[in-house]
Amino acid sequence: xxxxxxxxxxxxxxxxxxxxxxxxxxxxxxxxxxxxxxxxxxxxxxxxxxxxxxxxxxxxxxxx
Amino acid sequence: xxxxxxxxxxxxxxxxxxxxxxxxxxxxxxxxxxxxxxxxxxxxxxxxxxxxxxxxxxxxxxxxxxxxxxxxxxxxxx
Numbered sequence: 715x716x717x718x719x720x721x722x723x724x725x726x727x728x729x730x731x732x733x734x735x736x737x738x739x740x741x742x743x744x745x746x747x748x749x750x751x752x753x754x755x756x757x758x759x760x761x762x763x764x765x766x767x768x769x770x771x772x773x774x775x776x777x778x
Numbered sequence: 779x780x781x782x783x784x785x786x787x788x789x790x791x792x793x794x795x796x797x798x799x800x801x802x803x804x805x806x807x808x809x810x811x812x813x814x815x816x817x818x819x820x821x822x823x824x825x826x827x828x829x830x831x832x833x834x835x836x837x838x839x840x841x842x843x844x845x846x847x848x849x850x851x852x853x854x855x856x
Contacts, residue, residue, distance in 0.1 A: 725811035732818035736825065740841035747843075759853070767852070 720730050751758060791798045824830040836845040 723808070723811060725808060725815050729811065729815035729818050732815060732822045736818060736822045737841075739825070740835075740838070740844040743844045744841045760850075763850075763852075 719726070721727055755761065791800065793801075821830075821835075825835070831845040836842045838845075
């Protein structure tokens with residue numbers, strides 16, 4: 715398949731742009747999120763939440 | 779015996795406003811492609827509509843999570 719075949723018909727061209735826009739945002743978002751969460755694993759709020767929330771009041775008293 | 783005719787006998791295809799069956803048939807691939815383009819356009823421009831998000835887009839495999847938002851109720855500020 716040649717890239718130039720995308721430009722020969724306007725309908726194919728327009729469809730390519732729209733499909734590209736729709737799928738790119740989803741793939742980009744999910745991809746970047748996965749990378750970010752892998753890169754920062756162990757440091758994210760969802761990972762450390764248990765540490766802060768399980769003690770509740772006791773932890774706060776210790777800090778103060 | 780040879781039978782002569784006066785003039786060529788032309789037949790015209792039935793058409794409405796210049797559109798007839800052979801023309802329509804020739805246009806079918808174009809219509810199909812434009813249909814696909816319109817579908818893609820609808821998908822693109824209804825991307826943020828909750829009804830479309832919940833009914834279709836969040837069910838796409840692999841990337842469906844782009845359209846879902848399920849925070850832990852504990853983490854939602856009141």
